[in-house]
Amino acid sequence: MRAFLPRTLALLCSQRPGRLELPLARMKVKILQWHAVASWTWDAQDETCGICRMAFDGCCPDCKFPGDDCPLIWGACNHAFHLHCILKWVNSQTSTPLCPMCRREWQFKG
Amino acid sequence: MQLDDSDGALDSWAGFCALTGDLVGGAGDLSVGPRLAPAVADLCARGLATLVRDYFLHNLEETFKNNAVKTFWQKFHPYNNSSAVERIKFCVQESWPEDVLSTALEDICLEKSYQEKCVLVLVHTLQSYEEKARNRKLQAAECSSSLMPRYQLMVSSVLLTTLPLSFPEILNVYFKKKLEELNTLMDGSGDNDQLASHEFSGGSNVSAWDSKMDIDSQETVISESGNLVKNIGKVVRDLRCLGFTSMTEDSYSSAIIWLLKSKVHELAGDDYRIPVLGCVKKWIQAVPLQFLHALLTYLGDSVDYESESSGLKSPLASRPSSFPGIGVPSEALLRWHMRLEYFAYETLQDLRIGKLFEIIVDYPESSPAIEDLKQCLEYTGQHSKLVDSFISSLRYRLLTAGASTNDILHQYVSTIKALRSIDPTGVFLEAVGEPIRDYLRGRKDTIKCIVTMLTDGSGGNTSGAGNAGDNLLEELNRDAENQENADYDDHTNMDEKQAWLNSESWEPDPVEADPLKGSRNRRKIDILGLMVSIIGSKDQLVNEYRVMLAEKLLSKSDFDIDSDIRTLELLKIHFGESSMQKCEIMLNDLIDSKRTNSNIKTSLLRTIETVTGQEEAEMSHDVLDATIISSNFWPPIQTEDLTVPASVDQMLSDFAKRFHQIKTPRKLLWKKNLGTVKLELQFEDRSMQFTVVPVHAAIIMRFQENPSWTSKTLATEIGIPVDSLNRRIGFWTSKGVLTESVGADVDDHIFTVVDSMSDVNKNSIVNESSEAFQMNEDEGESSISSVEEQLKKEMTVYEKFIIGMLTNFGNMTLDKIHNTLKMFCAEPSYDKSLQQLQGFLSGLVSDEKLEMRDGSYLLKK
Numbered sequence A: 001m002r003a004f005l006p007r008t009l010a011l012l013c014s015q016r017p018g019r020l021e022l023p024l025a026r027m028k029v030k031i032l033q034w035h036a037v038a039s040w041t042w043d044a045q046d047e048t049c050g051i052c053r054m055a056f057d058g059c060c061p062d063c064k065f066p067g068d069d070c071p072l073i074w075g076a077c078n079h080a081f082h083l084h085c086i087l088k089w090v091n092s093q094t095s096t097p098l099c100p101m102c103r104r105e106w107q108f109k110g
Numbered sequence B: 001m002q003l004d005d006s007d008g009a010l011d012s013w014a015g016f017c018a019l020t021g022d023l024v025g026g027a028g029d030l031s032v033g034p035r036l037a038p039a040v041a042d043l044c045a046r047g048l049a050t051l052v053r054d055y056f057l058h059n060l061e062e063t064f065k066n067n068a069v070k071t072f073w074q075k076f077h078p079y080n081n082s083s084a085v086e087r088i089k090f091c092v093q094e095s096w097p098e099d100v101l102s103t104a105l106e107d108i109c110l111e112k113s114y115q116e117k118c119v120l121v122l123v124h125t126l127q128s129y130e131e132k133a134r135n136r137k138l139q140a141a142e143c144s145s146s147l148m149p150r151y152q153l154m155v156s157s158v159l160l161t162t163l164p165l166s167f168p169e170i171l172n173v174y175f176k177k178k179l180e181e182l183n184t185l186m187d188g189s190g191d192n193d194q195l196a197s198h199e200f201s202g203g204s205n206v207s208a209w210d211s212k213m214d215i216d217s218q219e220t221v222i223s224e225s226g227n228l229v230k231n232i233g234k235v236v237r238d239l240r241c242l243g244f245t246s247m248t249e250d251s252y253s254s255a256i257i258w259l260l261k262s263k264v265h266e267l268a269g270d271d272y273r274i275p276v277l278g279c280v281k282k283w284i285q286a287v288p289l290q291f292l293h294a295l296l297t298y299l300g301d302s303v304d305y306e307s308e309s310s311g312l313k314s315p316l317a318s319r320p321s322s323f324p325g326i327g328v329p330s331e332a333l334l335r336w337h338m339r340l341e342y343f344a345y346e347t348l349q350d351l352r353i354g355k356l357f358e359i360i361v362d363y364p365e366s367s368p369a370i371e372d373l374k375q376c377l378e379y380t381g382q383h384s385k386l387v388d389s390f391i392s393s394l395r396y397r398l399l400t401a402g403a404s405t406n407d408i409l410h411q412y413v414s415t416i417k418a419l420r421s422i423d424p425t426g427v428f429l430e431a432v433g434e435p436i437r438d439y440l441r442g443r444k445d446t447i448k449c450i451v452t453m454l455t456d457g458s459g460g461n462t463s464g465a466g467n468a469g470d471n472l473l474e475e476l477n478r479d480a481e482n483q484e485n486a487d488y489d490d491h492t493n494m495d496e497k498q499a500w501l502n503s504e505s506w507e508p509d510p511v512e513a514d515p516l517k518g519s520r521n522r523r524k525i526d527i528l529g530l531m532v533s534i535i536g537s538k539d540q541l542v543n544e545y546r547v548m549l550a551e552k553l554l555s556k557s558d559f560d561i562d563s564d565i566r567t568l569e570l571l572k573i574h575f576g577e578s579s580m581q582k583c584e585i586m587l588n589d590l591i592d593s594k595r596t597n598s599n600i601k602t603s604l605l606r607t608i609e610t611v612t613g614q615e616e617a618e619m620s621h622d623v624l625d626a627t628i629i630s631s632n633f634w635p636p637i638q639t640e641d642l643t644v645p646a647s648v649d650q651m652l653s654d655f656a657k658r659f660h661q662i663k664t665p666r667k668l669l670w671k672k673n674l675g676t677v678k679l680e681l682q683f684e685d686r687s688m689q690f691t692v693v694p695v696h697a698a699i700i701m702r703f704q705e706n707p708s709w710t711s712k713t714l715a716t717e718i719g720i721p722v723d724s725l726n727r728r729i730g731f732w733t734s735k736g737v738l739t740e741s742v743g744a745d746v747d748d749h750i751f752t753v754v755d756s757m758s759d760v761n762k763n764s765i766v767n768e769s770s771e772a773f774q775m776n777e778d779e780g781e782s783s784i785s786s787v788e789e790q791l792k793k794e795m796t797v798y799e800k801f802i803i804g805m806l807t808n809f810g811n812m813t814l815d816k817i818h819n820t821l822k823m824f825c826a827e828p829s830y831d832k833s834l835q836q837l838q839g840f841l842s843g844l845v846s847d848e849k850l851e852m853r854d855g856s857y858l859l860k861k
């Protein structure tokens, strides 16, 4: 088959291996709907919560649904935890609560 | 007593002999009788009574044998001497063997009754002598009383010793023909409508039966059938008289049974949609029992003879039963009734068991046949027959390579449903289901098919039965609700008394029950449980469901998940909320996505309106929808790089930016290869719509800038490997949108837009537009790794162990491989189930790495 290809086309191809400079196409593509897929992430430095050891993009043991229902919170020390986890931790401390990771005093990042 | 008077003795003997000869050969002349007395008395006085008796009997015997018996059998010679084929000619003659039989019997019985009279003459003579002897206190042998029984014995032994082999056959033909005649007579009368109407009422109420008789027509039938029965009765009586009692009874019994059998076959046929048991029972009462009643009455046997029932009361006797037209039946008739019903049950049961496979295919339309079968089995108790026969037909017809997994599963479900009514305890179902389950476990697509059948309303149901759009799960749930409502045992507040009562009513399992599989009290037939037991564990089922759900959700172009939510709720009921947690999150993601989408889109549109100069944007943000998933809870998703056109990319990043603003600090990560795109290709002379995956859209959109691309350049532009591009672009060439030609470089193909339709068959345009919005099936390449792939990946580490084991041991069974892996595989430790291993091994078999022979695996050479 290849032997019978028009000479000119074969030439053209060998000369310009990339984009073929031909007249502008008359075909238009109209997008009617683009249904895309994405995943969300908290974009924390660590993968898992240092308190419950569950993934940040998952949820704490007390929650059923991740995301809005089980948010993350950052401390002034830049350590992140599930909100529910750190609240439990803070409430359980008798003295001044410390960050479970770095033992600095826990303060919510403003 | 003058014992030496020998001359007198000889005289008396000669006289006795001569008179005996006259009497016996006297052709109806009994006049010589009285003259016998002196000679007999003399001989008896000489103690020769037994000699007198024996001589007399011998004389009768010779005469009977040489005359009556000879003529009797001669009547049947023509039949006896013919070949089997010729005999049929006799049988088809209407009057045969009735005429021959009745005249022959008449003749011989006439002769016999004359001989009996002769016997009585001697009996009386002997009696009067014996009486005198007693009065004189003389000792004398008592011969009179034994004479008649000896005579009867002689008659039957003569007949039986000369009996031609074919005589029982003749009797059989006779009774069959007569019963057939009687049957048509009864059937032709008013019984027809009653039998017919009974087919639909289904019950078996005896009292309703005789209420609506058409008196006039019935009377003629009764008199006609009365005559018929009388004739039969006469023949039976004659036969009995000749000593053929048991042969006769055998003969008409087998004729009745034969007729019953053919009646059952005729009524039952191959139609499983009507109940027949009631009809059969009705017929038994209408024909054979009426006949037997009439016959027994005619023969004088209908009186109850308690002695014969030997204290055994039939269960039927306890019923206040009064048969139509019979009144209170005799014990003998009741026994017949039981016997015939048992036989009918057994015949129908065997017939239905033989066709059980077809009946189950027809289920639930065939439930009347199932109901009949159930009643039959309750009566006969031959459930094991069903189990054996059905298993062998399953093996032969269903569990073969040719049957699809779907078909097998559907037949299995139908089997469960059908057998559940026959066998509410599930004992036999357990036995029948085992080979099906075993077989299904060896198939790779079983889990997938089960999950589809459970959760998919339309796809699974190939038979078309059941409500459309209704999946098996919903059906099961309805069943469960119904069961619960009817179930008193399961009340949570069952008090102690009730518990005690329950334990009182406990019955042992039937013998077929496997004691390891729980007792009937606890066993409730749980179709879902049976399906899960095929798979091995509910976790595997749930996992497969999750993968299928993910695939389905990710290829959706809308957020309509009502039916999936319903299915999930049902699954939660059966498998528990925690097992379904991940699936619930997946569905929740779609609900959230819908909300987030509309928030983002309204805010984006507002922004654009305010910003001037943006109106010429190539695409409105309106066309973009996004499914935003919580990827931790979804099955592993294969992401591939894809460079989408700049316009689309802009749209995506606008969307992501807005998401980040709304949900700070959460971010969106696009999975650009996933999703669904609806697009329209606009040409000068036509336009076409397609629903495609993003990579197809990315490819075709490039052809707006340039009508021709080489595969290498295009692959670079789109950011996918060339071989992947060549595969994907096939979609557009197959649709006639692009053409392919070969460039200078053999590997580098050139694709060009087919601009005008002039050179393409116009018909294809029409087809194209009707095909619009259809996903290309080749695109079924899933973005979700299937459970099988996941498992394969996890199992691959064990492959070298398995190969090594088989190299050492030659061949090993599944169990042995499983156990050996469990024992020796420490790093990584082996934690797979037997089913998972089986699935993996069957994968190795289809990859031709292993072979399976006689239930063992070995290395493929």
Ligand SMILES: [Zn+2]
Pocket (backbone or CB within 6 Å): A049, A050, A051, A052, A053, A054, A059, A060, A061, A081, A082, A085
């Ligand atoms: Zn946590």
Ligand SMILES: [Zn+2]
Pocket (backbone or CB within 6 Å): A059, A060, A061, A062, A063, A069, A070, A071, A082, A084, A085
């Ligand atoms: Zn939480």
Ligand SMILES: [Zn+2]
Pocket (backbone or CB within 6 Å): A075, A077, A078, A079, A099, A100, A101, A102, A103, A104
């Ligand atoms: Zn810290």
